Amino acid sequence: MGEFIRITRRQALKLLAGAAALLGLGPGSPLASQDAMTGKNRSMAAPQKTTPGPRRGTQLVSVRPCRTYDDAEVHAAVSSALRAIDFTPRRGQRVLLKPNIMAQNTPEQAASTHPAVAGALCRIFTEAGCTVSIGDSSAFYQGGCTREGLETTGMTAVAEQYGASLLPFETTTLRRITTKRYLNPLYITEAVFAHDLVVNLPKLKVHRLARYSGAVKNIYGCVVGGTKQLYHIQYQDRPDYKEFWGRPLVDVYEAVDPGLTVMDAVVGLDEDGPAATGTPRQTGLILASRSAPALDVVACRIIGFDPRWVPAVREAMDRGHTSLERAAALSSIPLPSVPYRRLPDDPPATGIMRSLDHYVFDRIIVQPSISRSRCTRCGDCVEKCAAGAISITRGGYPSVDLEACIRCYCCAEYCTAGAVSMSGGVINHLIRAVRRIKRI
Ligand code: SF4
Ligand code: SF4
Structure with a gap:
């Protein structure tokens, strides 16, 4: 019953409106709403009236089945996921989509966000009268490499189809931010501030250093070019480097503060991620939330990772962005379990x-x-x-x-x-x- 208290009043009304569907218990039925940590179905008793609060709303994570990258199927799954968390685009918004363009990969390698997911978001926002940009900075820099990555991953074609702008972050100006945390000063792309809404589009991946690469980690791409490596160098001699690295990642997440996260977990990357040396893994899901850390908690649960084992997710929880109890999955199917491989930690270099x-x-x-x-x-x-x-x-x-x-x-x-x-x-x-x- 306690979990229902986190459902907003508007969502409670939606649940009641779907009463007929509830009896069917089929896919799409809101009855299958589940708790993020226990994986058990919630009580189906009538939800209590609650006072909607932004804090509660942001902790909801919608989970929708999506078996393929067929454009229509992805669009339906993303639209349904957004409806479940009561997200509606506002006309005239300038929207920045931030996919994961790790390198110059192809969509089949599953190391980058699939263009069908970016395409679905482009369609949703442009149909609502928003202007859309797609931007990132790839992991290792050489002249034009992000532009090349946008091309090979299919983002350029998506941008052309929907009239979106492409923004390799190396072509933007940077903002210097005093974080009072670990990356100080922190330089990130000004594109984040030139848009009304940053939409985070991570890919579900195992990560050799970060253990899991999801919503919070994806925002690190707002650090531009080789500055990403410089920040690593700053701390790489720490004996607890792997555990520690989650803290700078959360610094960047806090500075960017994406308003919406939609995760491509249709085909994730298992084994030796985050590059295309990993193994594509059919997972069949789209996740969406206003809270990137809450989404990470739910995604970790789906792939069988303890969220506290992932340094960036643990740090986000320790800073109060989410918790095991507050992150709540709204799943239209029984919350799946698709165990990914936990890579053994490399011993610290000496x-x-x-x-x-x-x-x-x-x-x-x-x-x-x-x-x-x-x-x-x-x-x-x-x-x-x-x-x-x-x-x-x-x-x-x-x-x-x-x-x-x-x-x-x-x-x-x-x-x-x-x-x-x-x-x-x-x-x-x-x-x-x-x-x-x-x-x-
Ligand atoms: S001064 Fe102008 S031309 Fe010379 S390096 Fe700078 S930008 Fe290029
Ligand atoms: S690479 Fe160095 S010199 Fe060039 S813009 Fe960046 S900080 Fe300035």
Whole structure:
């Protein structure tokens, strides 16, 4: 009975309105509403009247079956999931969809959000009179790699179909934020603030470092270019690095504060994620919630992971964003159990292995350098560098202070003269070459 108290009055009325369907107990029946942690069906007694409160509403997670990526099926599942949590788009809203564009993968590899899910959201928002952008910054940077990832994952085609804008975050300006937490200062894309609503579109994945990659983790892509790796380097020597890393992830989640999360769990990524080295896993679900942490709690439960075992989810709970008790699944089917593999933890790197870690990381990160022969001395890069790392030297040419540079690589994208190139990053180049050949 206690779980019913978390159902808003409007949802309670919907439950009553669906009384005929309740008797049928078929798919789509709201009767199958389940508790997130116990997995048991809730009592079917008439819900108590409650005072709707935003806190309660945000903790609801709708779970809908979706067996394939057929556009019509995905659209129906996403629409149903949004109705269940009483989400309605507002006309005129500027909406930013943030899928998971891990790398230059194809949809079949299940390492990125499927375009059918982004397409369903584009359709829902554009039909409601909203303008839509699709943006991300992929995991490892080389010039144009996010744009390429948007293309290979099918997002470019979706954007064209619905008249949405594509926003590789390296082409945006950055905002510097003081978090008073772990990533301080924190730089994230200004695109987050230039839109009225950020819609988080994670892919359900096992993650070698984060253990599980879901809603909170997906928001880390709002950190742009190689700044993602710089933040890792800042903490990678901690003996508790794996457990600790959830804290910076929640810093970024709090700064972005997505208003809606819709998870692609139709085919998840099991085994050796988060890249395409993992194994696609038919899971057959779409999840939606206003609370990314609550959605993660429910998703963890479905795949058999203790939410507190996942550092980012545990940290989000410890900061009060959700809890095992408050995150409540509204499932139109009995809440499924699709156990994913819990990867064994790698032992913390010490001695030579730690030095090797540093060596590899240093060579993943490329650094900007400016060609005087190409530079037109327009000064755009100076103005737009959020870290203030570019200054004008004698002769009017810009110069990069690599100590101050946060490796966001925005200057390379801003410079229309093509005067900014990336040097170093031997391993980065190697990874990209292998990925291009093997498409991993
Ligand atoms: S934006 Fe390009 S062309 Fe303009 S000053 Fe910077 S490097 Fe030179
Ligand atoms: S110089 Fe500025 S814009 Fe360019 S990568 Fe460094 S921090 Fe980013």
